[in-house]
Amino acid sequence: MRTLRALVIFVFPVIVVIGGFTLGCRTEAPGAGSGPFIGINESTGFEDTGDADSVPHQSDIGFLSPVQYDTGGNVFSDDVVDDLMATLDELLARPETLEDFEGQANLHLWRYTTRLNKGYLTPAQDSRVVAHLGRLAVAHPEAATLFESSSFMVTNLMLGKEAPNIVGSDLDGVRFELSDYRGKVVAIVFSGHWCGPCRSEYPYQRLLLEVMDKEEFVLLGVNSDGELQVAKDAKVQEELDYRSWWDGHGEKSTDGPIATEWNVTGWPTIYVLDENGVIRNRGARHEKLITIVKELVAEMKKNRAPVDQ
Numbered sequence: 233m234r235t236l237r238a239l240v241i242f243v244f245p246v247i248v249v250i251g252g253f254t255l256g257c258r259t260e261a262p263g264a265g266s267g268p269f270i271g272i273n274e275s276t277g278f279e280d281t282g283d284a285d286s287v288p289h290q291s292d293i294g295f296l297s298p299v300q301y302d303t304g305g306n307v308f309s310d311d312v313v314d315d316l317m318a319t320l321d322e323l324l325a326r327p328e329t330l331e332d333f334e335g336q337a338n339l340h341l342w343r344y345t346t347r348l349n350k351g352y353l354t355p356a357q358d359s360r361v362v363a364h365l366g367r368l369a370v371a372h373p374e375a376a377t378l379f380e381s382s383s384f385m386v387t388n389l390m391l392g393k394e395a396p397n398i399v400g401s402d403l404d405g406v407r408f409e410l411s412d413y414r415g416k417v418v419a420i421v422f423s424g425h426w427c428g429p430c431r432s433e434y435p436y437q438r439l440l441l442e443v444m445d446k447e448e449f450v451l452l453g454v455n456s457d458g459e460l461q462v463a464k465d466a467k468v469q470e471e472l473d474y475r476s477w478w479d480g481h482g483e484k485s486t487d488g489p490i491a492t493e494w495n496v497t498g499w500p501t502i503y504v505l506d507e508n509g510v511i512r513n514r515g516a517r518h519e520k521l522i523t524i525v526k527e528l529v530a531e532m533k534k535n536r537a538p539v540d541q
Contacts, residue, residue, distance in 0.1 A: 294323045295343050298515075303351030313357045317364050320344050324368070334375050341382045342497055349514045352392045361386050385495050394509050395420075398490055400477040403455070403464050408475065415507050416448045417528045419521065422491060422501040424456035424480065425466040430500045434470045436518050440525060441473060447529050448507070452476065456499065458485035507532050 301312065320340060323329060329336040353361065362383050369379035388396050398410040398420075410418070421437070423430040441451060453476030457463040460478055467476070479488030486499070494501075504513040504524055516524045 293343060294319050294340070295347055298347055298350055301347045301350040305352070307352040307354050308348075308357060310357065312351075313353070313361065316344060316347060317361065320368075324372075333372065334378065337372070337375050337378055338497075341378055345382055345385045345495075346515075348386065349390055353386070353390060358386060358390075381495050389494060389503075389511065389514075391511055391514070393511050395503065395505050395511050396493060398454070398477060400479065400490055402475050403460065403467065403478050408477075410452070411509070413450050413452070414509055416450050417507060417525060417532060418449070418505040418509075419451050419525055420454065420503045420505070421451065422454045422456065422494070422496045422499060424485070424499060425462055426457055426485075427499045431470075433500055433502075433517065434472060436522060437474070438471055440522050443522065444525060444529065448532065449525060449529055450474070454479050454488075454490050454494075454496075456480045456486045456488060456491060504528065 295316070301308075301316075323340045324333075324337060326336075329340070348361070365379045365383040365386070369376040369383075372379070387393070395410065399407070401407050410420070419440070421433065423433065425431065437451060451474040453472075453474060455463045455476045455478050457466070457478075457480045459480070463476065463478055463480070466472065477490055479490045480486075482488045486496075500517070502514070502516060502521060503511055504516060504521070506512050506528055512528060513524050
């Protein structure tokens with residue numbers, strides 16, 4: 233059984249990619265219309281996926297690949313933050329951006345915040361980034377909502393920030409909150425059965441639940457399927473034994489209130505929180521997610537261990 237499970241875990245995702253799926257889904261489910269980031273794919277050029285560790289630099293997008301901004305859990309240098317802001321300014325001033333400002337600004341801001349989530353911002357850097365986005369909102373009032381949304385991400389959804397509470401109903405209509413799980417390490421998966429790369433996470437999720445079964449850890453989902461029954465059936469058929477908020481009940485299934493507040497534009501999007509509700513990782517997938525969860529649980533145990541007198 234363990235051999236079969238290992239084959240499923242490491243072979244199935246390869247089949248998914250070879251079969252035509254990229255490493256992440258567009259923001260909208262099939263037939264759901266366009267989302268806030270119209271036409272954007274989570275893995276444009278295979279450079280924007282959170283777990284692409286060997287991706288080359290894509291010079292045409294302005295920024296370096298996300299992995300090249302990874303601080304390894306440390307704070308950014310001021311030079312890196314300055315460079316990111318300057319690159320965003322340069323991209324927003326390009327003629328092709330000005331021709332379709334909202335559409336292109338969406339993409340540039342998404343790439344910008346993705347890279348800011350690869351390290352920690354100091355309070356001073358945080359303030360500078362937010363002030364910069366505020367100036368851009370004033371300079372481009374037609375796209376002010378986009379800059380305000382990015383500012384919310386910087387203020388609330390970056391590494392080291394306490395995650396916003398989530399309140400909603402699960403697939404059975406029972407209300408619950410993210411804060412109910414304070415004191416445990418939590419992984420939040422924004423997913424949907426409509427999304428091929430999301431389905432590639434299922435074997436890893438089953439293994440994660442098995443490995444961490446006796447630990448102070450919980451896996452939670454935010455489901456974006458447009459039909460509740462689809463979400464329910466997938467949970468049973470795929471043996472996804474974890475609780476999910478159903479967020480696909482809006483006019484567009486990927487524009488539910490939870491995904492909108494968390495500014496989710498690519499599927500899957502995964503956050504890992506420590507026992508205090510602080511965001512410690514965004515974007516880890518497959519076996520890397522399991523490794524990060526195990527490390528955070530070990531850290532929690534160490535912090536709780538009595539100090540030798």
